[in-house]
Structure formats: C-alpha cells, structure tokens
Amino acid sequence: QTIVRLADYRPSDYLIDRVDLDVRLHPTETRITATLGLRPNPAGEPGAPLVLDGDELTLVAIALDGQPTGPGAIEVTPRSLTLHQPPQRPFVLEIETQVNPSTNTKLMGLYRSNGVYCTQCEADGFRRITYFLDRPDVMAVFTTRIEGSRAAAPVLLGNGNPVAQGEAGPGRHYAIWHDPHPKPAYLFALVGGRLGRVGSRFTTMEGRDVEIAVYVEPGKEGRADFALDAVARSMAWDERTFGRAYDLDVFNVVAVSDFNMGAMENKGLNIFNDKYVLASPETATDADYANIEAIIAHEYFHNWSGNRVTCRDWFQLCLKEGLTVFRDQEFSSDERSRPVHRIAEVRTLRARQFPEDAGPLAHPVRPQAYREINNFYTATVYEKGAEIVRMLRTLLGPETFRAGMDRYFTTCDGTAATVEDFLAAFAAESGRDLAAFSRWYAQAGTPTVAVSGTYDAAARTYTLTFRQSLPVVATEAAAGAAPQPLAIPIALGLVAPGGGPVAAASERVRDGVFVLDRAEDALVFTGLDAAPVPSLFRGFSAPVKVEHALTRDERLTLLAHDRDAFNRWQAAQSLAMEVLVVRARANAPLAEEAGTEGAGLAAALATFLDGEALADPAFAALVLTLPGEQEIAQAIGAEIDPDAIWRARQTLRVQLGRDLGPRLLALREALVEPEGAPFSPDAASAGRRALRNAALDLVTAADPQAGTALALGQVENAATMTDRLAALATLSLVPGAAREAALARFGETYRGEALVLDKWFALQAMIPEAGTLERVRGLMHHAAFSLGNPNRVRSLIASFSLNNPTQFHRPDGAGYDLTAEVVLALDGKNPQVAARLLTAFNTWRMVEGGRRLHAEAALRRVAQAPGLSPDVSDIVGRSLA
Numbered sequence: 001q002t003i004v005r006l007a008d009y010r011p012s013d014y015l016i017d018r019v020d021l022d023v024r025l026h027p028t029e030t031r032i033t034a035t036l037g038l039r040p041n042p043a044g045e046p047g048a049p050l051v052l053d054g055d056e057l058t059l060v061a062i063a064l065d066g067q068p069t070g071p072g073a074i075e076v077t078p079r080s081l082t083l084h085q086p087p088q089r090p091f092v093l094e095i096e097t098q099v100n101p102s103t104n105t106k107l108m109g110l111y112r113s114n115g116v117y118c119t120q121c122e123a124d125g126f127r128r129i130t131y132f133l134d135r136p137d138v139m140a141v142f143t144t145r146i147e148g149s150r151a152a153a154p155v156l157l158g159n160g161n162p163v164a165q166g167e168a169g170p171g172r173h174y175a176i177w178h179d180p181h182p183k184p185a186y187l188f189a190l191v192g193g194r195l196g197r198v199g200s201r202f203t204t205m206e207g208r209d210v211e212i213a214v215y216v217e218p219g220k221e222g223r224a225d226f227a228l229d230a231v232a233r234s235m236a237w238d239e240r241t242f243g244r245a246y247d248l249d250v251f252n253v254v255a256v257s258d259f260n261m262g263a264m265e266n267k268g269l270n271i272f273n274d275k276y277v278l279a280s281p282e283t284a285t286d287a288d289y290a291n292i293e294a295i296i297a298h299e300y301f302h303n304w305s306g307n308r309v310t311c312r313d314w315f316q317l318c319l320k321e322g323l324t325v326f327r328d329q330e331f332s333s334d335e336r337s338r339p340v341h342r343i344a345e346v347r348t349l350r351a352r353q354f355p356e357d358a359g360p361l362a363h364p365v366r367p368q369a370y371r372e373i374n375n376f377y378t379a380t381v382y383e384k385g386a387e388i389v390r391m392l393r394t395l396l397g398p399e400t401f402r403a404g405m406d407r408y409f410t411t412c413d414g415t416a417a418t419v420e421d422f423l424a425a426f427a428a429e430s431g432r433d434l435a436a437f438s439r440w441y442a443q444a445g446t447p448t449v450a451v452s453g454t455y456d457a458a459a460r461t462y463t464l465t466f467r468q469s470l471p472v473v474a475t476e477a478a479a480g481a482a483p484q485p486l487a488i489p490i491a492l493g494l495v496a497p498g499g500g501p502v503a504a505a506s507e508r509v510r511d512g513v514f515v516l517d518r519a520e521d522a523l524v525f526t527g528l529d530a531a532p533v534p535s536l537f538r539g540f541s542a543p544v545k546v547e548h549a550l551t552r553d554e555r556l557t558l559l560a561h562d563r564d565a566f567n568r569w570q571a572a573q574s575l576a577m578e579v580l581v582v583r584a585r586a587n588a589p590l591a592e593e594a595g596t597e598g599a600g601l602a603a604a605l606a607t608f609l610d611g612e613a614l615a616d617p618a619f620a621a622l623v624l625t626l627p628g629e630q631e632i633a634q635a636i637g638a639e640i641d642p643d644a645i646w647r648a649r650q651t652l653r654v655q656l657g658r659d660l661g662p663r664l665l666a667l668r669e670a671l672v673e674p675e676g677a678p679f680s681p682d683a684a685s686a687g688r689r690a691l692r693n694a695a696l697d698l699v700t701a702a703d704p705q706a707g708t709a710l711a712l713g714q715v716e717n718a719a720t721m722t723d724r725l726a727a728l729a730t731l732s733l734v735p736g737a738a739r740e741a742a743l744a745r746f747g748e749t750y751r752g753e754a755l756v757l758d759k760w761f762a763l764q765a766m767i768p769e770a771g772t773l774e775r776v777r778g779l780m781h782h783a784a785f786s787l788g789n790p791n792r793v794r795s796l797i798a799s800f801s802l803n804n805p806t807q808f809h810r811p812d813g814a815g816y817d818l819t820a821e822v823v824l825a826l827d828g829k830n831p832q833v834a835a836r837l838l839t840a841f842n843t844w845r846m847v848e849g850g851r852r853l854h855a856e857a858a859l860r861r862v863a864q865a866p867g868l869s870p871d872v873s874d875i876v877g878r879s880l881a
C-alpha cells in the first residue's frame with residue numbers, strides 16, 4: 001500500500017474540460033459511455049502518458065478522436081488505463097465501460113439501495129463508473145444522459161439542471177441533465193428509481209426561482225416535510241449570514257437506505273442516508289430532528305464551501321469539511337439555542353476528537369500523508385477543523401471574519417483551493433500575520449493550557465499566568481517534531497466573588513479576548529478591590545484542555561453567576577469530574593453516595609434547579625448530565641479501568657437522583673405537555689422533553705422500582721418517539737422482567753420500521769452488563785439485522801464497540817473479539833464501514849494491562865487476516881504502530 005504525501009503534490013499532466021456521460025441503467029450490466037474532452041495541462045509535464053484511474057471496471061470499447069486506438073497504444077490494469085502517447089493538443093477520448101450495480105456492496109460508485117440506483121463518488125468512487133482523472137483539481141462541465149426502465153426507474157436525476165427527457169425504446173426512457181458549473185468528479189451523482197416526492201420553491205436574493213424537492217421511498221412522503229423545510233431555511237440562512245445564494249434552477253435531495261455515511265453534497269443532487277431525512281413525531285426523536293436539520297444544512301452549505309470552491313487535493317479536506325461544519329453549527333445555533341448547541345458541540349469534540357488526537361490515529365487537521373483517504377473523514381478534520389474556523393472568527397472579530405469569507409469565496413470561486421488560499425484571504429482582510437495561527441492545521445494533538453491566578457491586595461492587581469504545552473505526536477509523515485506555540489484565543493472575563501462582573505481592565509484583552517501566542521504569558525488586571533473569579537475560555541474559545549486549579553467555591557460562583565452560559569455548564573461539569581476522577585482512580589465500589597463532594601454538587605444543582613430549571617429546560621438538562629465515560633477516561637489518561645469509571649459515574653447518578661429526587665419529580669410534573677398539545681420539534685419543546693427525561697433517568701438510578709413504574713407508563717403512553725425511547729433507555733438500565741417485556745413489545749411494535757429498530761438495536765447494545773455481548777450476538781440473527789446495511793451495523797455493532805465502554809472493554813477480551821470478528825466479516829463486503837468500526841480500538845493503549853493484552857491480541861488477529869482491504873489494513877497498521 002503506497003503512501004500519498006502532501007509534499008509530493010504535482011498538478012495533473014492533463015485536464016478534462018468536458019464530460020458527456022451516457023448511462024444505460026441495468027441491474028447487473030449497466031453500460032457507461034464517457035466522452036471526455038481532454039487537453040495537456042500547461043502546468044504539467046509535456047508528453048507525459050495519460051494515466052486514468054479505474055476500479056473494478058470492465059472496459060468495453062475505447063476510441064481516440066473517433067478512431068479505435070492502435071495496438072499497444074493503451075494499457076489497462078485493474079486500477080488504471082494508460083494512453084502512452086496522448087496528443088499534445090485538445091483531444092477526445094470515448095470510453096465505454098460496464099459495471100454491476102447489484103453486486104456493489106462497497107456502496108462506492110454506482111450501486112443499488114432497495115432497488116434504487118444511486119452513486120457515491122467521494123473520495124474516489126467515480127473511477128468505479130468510468131476511467132477518469134479522479135482527483136479534485138481536475139474540474140469539468142458534466143452533461144449526463146441517464147436511461148432506464150420506465151417501470152423500475154420512473155425518476156431519473158442528475159447534477160445541475162434538467163434539459164430533456166423522452167422515450168428510449170420499448171419500456172425505457174431517458175433524462176438529460178446539464179451542470180454548467182465545472183466540478184471535480186467526486187461531486188458527480190445520478191439516481192434512478194421508484195421514489196416519492198415532496199417539493200417547494202425558493203426565490204433567491206438574486207431573483208432565481210429554484211425548485212426544491214426531496215425524494216424518499218414511496219409512501220414515506222409525509223416524513224420528508226421537515227427536511228424539505230430545512231432546505232429552504234438553509235438557503236435563506238446562507239444568504240443572510242454569508243451572502244451566498246444558490247446557483248441552479250433545481251435542488252434535489254434523495255434519501256436512500258444503504259449509505260456509508262450521513263449524506264453527500266453532489267452538485268444540485270444531494271444524496272442522503274434516509275436516517276437523516278425521514279422524520280415524524282412517532283418515529284423520530286428530537287435528536288433526529290436536530291440532526292436532520294444540521295445535515296441538510298451542512299450538505300447545502302457545501303454548495304459554496306466545497307463545490308463552488310473545492311479542494312486542490314485531499315490533504316485540503318478540512319478546507320471544505322471544517323468550514324462547512326462551522327457553518328452548519330452556526331446555522332443550528334441561530335435556529336435553536338446558541339449556548340445549548342455550543343455545549344453539544346463541545347461534548348462531541350471531547351468524546352470523539354480529543355481521544356482521536358490522543359491515540360494512535362492522531363493526525364493534523366491537514367494531514368501530511370495518507371494511505372487510504374477514506375479513513376481521514378475524521379472528527380479531527382471535521383470537528384477540530386470547525387474549531388479552527390471558529391477561533392479565526394474569535395481572533396479577527398465577526399466583521400473582519402465575514403469580510404475574509406467574502407474575499408475567500410470571491411477570489412477562489414471556481415477553483416480547487418488550499419488552506420493557504422483560505423488563510424491568505426483573512427490575512428489580506430485583517431492585515432494580521434496568521435503564521436502562528438496556521439500551526440493549528442499542521443500540529444496534531446490537543447494542547448493543554450495551564451493557568452494560575454494571583455491577587456495582590458496591596459497593588460490591587462490580579463495576574464493570570466498562562467502556559468501552553470503541546471503533545472509531541474509522531475505521524476505518518478513526521479517522526480514527532482517539536483511543536484511550536486499556537487495562537488490561542490482565550491475569551492475571558494472576571495466575576496466578583498459574590499457574583500456580578502468586575503470592572504477591571506487589561507489593555508491586552510480586546511473585546512473580551514486575550515491571545516496567547518507564545519509558550520508562556522501573563523495578563524495583569526489593575527484596580528481590583530478583591531480577588532476575582534476568572535471565567536476563562538468562555539464559549540470554549542479554543543479546543544484545548546485547561547488546567548486551572550479553581551477551588552470548589554470559585555466553581556460554584558461561576559455556576560451561579562457567570563454571564564457565559566457555557567462556563568456555567570462547565571463549572572458543574574468540572575465539579576462532577578473531580579468527584580468522578582477521584583473515585584475511578586481509587587477503584588471505589590458502587591455506593592449510594594459520593595462523599596461530601598458528591599453532596600456538595602447535589603446541593604449546588606438543587607439551588608440551580610430551583611432558580612432556573614423552568615426558564616431554560618434544555619440548558620438545565622445539560623447541567624444535570626454528568627461527563628460521559630469516554631470523557632472521564634480521557635481525564636484519567638492511563639491505565640483505565642472502564643468498570644471503575646462506570647461505578648464512579650453510577651454512584652454519583654444515584655446520589656443526584658436521591659438528593660434531587662423530589663425536585664426532579666416536581667419538574668417532571670411542571671413540564672408535562674398539556675393534553676392534546678400539537679407536536680413541535682422546535683428547540684423549546686425538545687428542551688422540555690430533555691429535562692423531563694433527564695429527571696426520569698436520575699430518579700430511576702436512585703430508586704429503580706419507582707423509576708421503572710414511571711418509565712413503563714411513559715413507554716406505553718408517550719406521544720412522541722423521543723419520550724418513548726427515553727423511557728425505554730431508562731428501563732434498559734434496570735435488569736429484570738419488566739425491561740425484557742418492554743423491549744420485546746417495542747421490537748414487535750416497530751418490526752416494519754427499520755430506522756426505529758435501529759434505535760432499539762443501539763439501546764440494547766449499550767446496556768452496561770455482562771449479558772450484553774450475548775444479547776448482541778443474538779440480535780445479529782434478528783430478521784431485521786444485516787451486515788450489508790451500514791445503519792444496521794452502526795446501530796448494533798458500533799453502538800456496542802464505541803458507546804458501551806464497560807462491555808467493549810470486558811476484562812475477558814470478549815468485547816474486542818466480537819468487534820474484530822465483525823470487522824473481518826464485514827471487510828470483504830464494505831471496507832469503509834469495517835475500517836470505521838475498527839477505530840473503536842483507538843484507546844486500547846490507555847486501558848489497564850490485562851485488557852490491553854486482549855485488545856492487542858484482537859488487533860493482531862485482524863492484522864494477520866489474509867486479503868485485508870486497504871481501509872482496514874491502514875487502520876490496524878496505525879493502531880499497532
């Protein structure tokens with residue numbers, strides 16, 4: 001397997017300006033004729049052979065400028081087609097290939113999902129349709145003629161605008177689509193199938209009348225309205241917030257049930273995992289609604305950040321992904337609640353990206369080398385990439401940031417750009433030197449910022465000292481060079497000990513932001529009559545770990561009084577984390593209370609709930625939610641015992657449930673939706689449901705019997721899937737006949753609803769009990785389960801391996817074995833999903849010795865299996881390195 005390096009980038013020797021595709025759909029023998037308008041690239045090497053990429057293609061015919069190619073002129077291997085002496089002037093290659101969409105289990109290229117023909121081309125799937133220069137810096141204008149059976153594929157969709165359609169012989173028809181915007185092949189898409197449609201119109205700020213449509217499985221049209229509305233809201237938001245308008249006459253979204261990831265931003269034809277389109281109150285939770293809205297927005301926003309401006313090469317992936325995640329986060333924050341959304345973002349970052357950055361798969365946001373690019377669609381590229389863009393806005397301020405974005409879009413429109421191009425736009429707009437900042441893209445690992453504060457009563461000054469330290473991370477490209485200081489924006493403020501802001505100044509704090517851009521620095525505030533409580537990294541202004549020895553009272557002050565909601569939540573999290581880490585480290589037994597610290601936390605939360613739980617239930621639910629097991633493991637750092645972590649967390653849950661019980665029950669009553677109230681998925685309604693269910697969960701932890709009765713009632717009578725599933729999740733943690741009966745009933749009720757059964761699979765796979773392994777093995781034989789469907793694998797297997805730490809890390813190694821077994825069984829079918837599952841082993845070096853040996857043995861078994869895909873072999877190789 002060869003390594004691709006950023007340092008080796010060279011422009012393509014040839015360019016393709018025009019692509020005419022003629023695709024004749026057939027279940028097993030689809031024929032594709034590609035007519036490519038090529039020319040030598042002035043920036044390439046004159047006279048070089050033309051090497052087109054290919055993958056699992058059958059070559060039927062080839063012609064050069066209308067003539068058959070002579071003997072020896074071309075050479076075909078399984079992965080390439082080479083034309084040895086291409087003309088050194090514009091020329092036309094006509095290539096006919098044949099593919100089998102029905103046996104395409106990798107779900108890359110052209111495949112069938114429930115009988116629907118669809119495509120996935122990013123990162124390198126177009127080469128599975130025809131031979132091509134399959135790299136993002138080769139951009140062409142595509143015209144696609146799609147022909148298929150009228151009965152099996154009444155709907156035929158392509159990129160761009162529809163230009164013609166008609167009969168194509170007995171029982172067949174065709175449609176022609178033309179996309180005027182030059183694009184790389186990874187943005188190509190087509191769809192053919194029997195699909196239901198919902199549609200609406202949107203008039204852009206430029207006056208363009210756009211037809212929007214969402215296509216779903218026939219009969220599910222009623223579940224597509226929310227997604228349809230989210231498209232229109234996304235269009236309006238991007239105009240309002242970034243001045244970006246849509247640029248075609250149609251925008252289509254198609255939902256399919258077999259999809260390797262969430263969705264794909266193909267130009268004018270987004271293809272979605274149906275999990276992120278279909279929603280009804282009876283089948284989707286509030287979290288589903290929020291995800292649908294966010295992913296619809298994300299893919300739509302790619303139209304500018306990704307499609308109009310694309311990536312020069314795959315090392316620049318964060319250029320589109322980090323930026324687009326930032327944009328969808330901002331959209332959700334504007335449409336919902338900004339602080340609540342920020343907390344959710346940080347929770348995912350800490351649970352997913354921080355561990356990735358601390359483990360064997362760590363890589364810079366812009367990697368310098370890869371073996372398999374599909375393994376780099378990571379939390380680091382996406383989520384840390386988004387944090388970098390957010391920091392840039394914090395550094396420059398919103399106006400300059402917006403001006404920089406405008407400059408970037410204008411100067412790079414229609415090009416395949418780099419991170420340097422992006423930063424140059426902001427440097428030009430702000431006049432700032434972004435060199436130290438740009439290291440965020442190059443250096444892997446989560447930085448730590450250690451802070452200490454001292455008050456000098458005589459001088460009436462308060463001094464904050466900051467020291468940044470960066471982990472040395474050895475990556476594929478570099479053997480762990482000494483990291484250089486980063487520019488870290490620290491949003492901060494001072495709070496008076498009794499609450500209220502402190503009017504103290506430091507000229508180095510501008511608009512509430514101090515920039516730490518050397519290894520160590522100090523900040524002096526003058527004119528203070530008492531020691532303040534510092535509120536640092538407000539809104540989580542940088543993706544770092546903060547070491548800051550605040551006292552318990554200082555944290556309580558912040559929880560009660562800080563004007564930054566994120567830091568109020570953070571104060572509660574830190575208080576809890578201290579208790580949890582101490583207990584887990586001490587391997588403390590399961591208990592009914594977590595000492596005086598536990599009681600102190602409960603008392604503080606009681607005050608908090610009394611004061612304002614009803615004013616912002618969504619926020620209150622987050623304050624009540626303890627740090628997750630993965631996050632606690634990161635805080636401990638080494639020799640992890642997942643059982644000790646679970647016991648620590650459970651003990652604190654029991655104590656909170658007991659100490660807050662009456663309050664939580666009262667809140668549940670106060671938040672009941674009035675009988676017959678219409679359902680709304682909006683953030684306020686969802687917040688009320690979240691707090692009710694968080695209360696149920698804690699009450700049940702403390703009093704399983706009373707909780708079970710409540711939860712059973714809720715499972716039976718719930719008006720929404722959110723409430724039904726939350727109650728079932730609570731029940732799933734209480735072993736016994738009531739749980740088993742409720743699970744069985746739920747499975748029976750929803751046996752025809754694959755997406756609902758996925759929730760049921762996931763919930764059972766996450767039960768933190770020794771019996772779960774056998775339960776999961778049993779469910780793998782359930783009629784609705786299939787290794788061939790990525791959603792099923794993610795629900796049942798990935799939930800177990802990635803979201804059930806005590807059982808994945810069973811001391812006997814059986815959790816590792818199950819995961820390794822499924823990875824190997826899956827690898828032959830769908831390497832991308834197999835490789836993703838294998839990343840569950842990411843933290844294996846951090847667990848205690850006995851488990852570590854089992855984990856390593858399982859990884860070695862995977863490594864030694866014959867015929868591994870490049871995807872899995874890359875992950876296993878790096879995990880063991």
Ligand code: B3K
Pocket residue numbers: 122123261263264265298299302321374377
């Ligand atoms: N760009 C796609 C991801 C493609 C993954 C390829 N293995 C979805 C997105 O980020 O919007």
Ligand code: ZN
Pocket residue numbers: 298302320321324
């Ligand atoms: Zn994306």
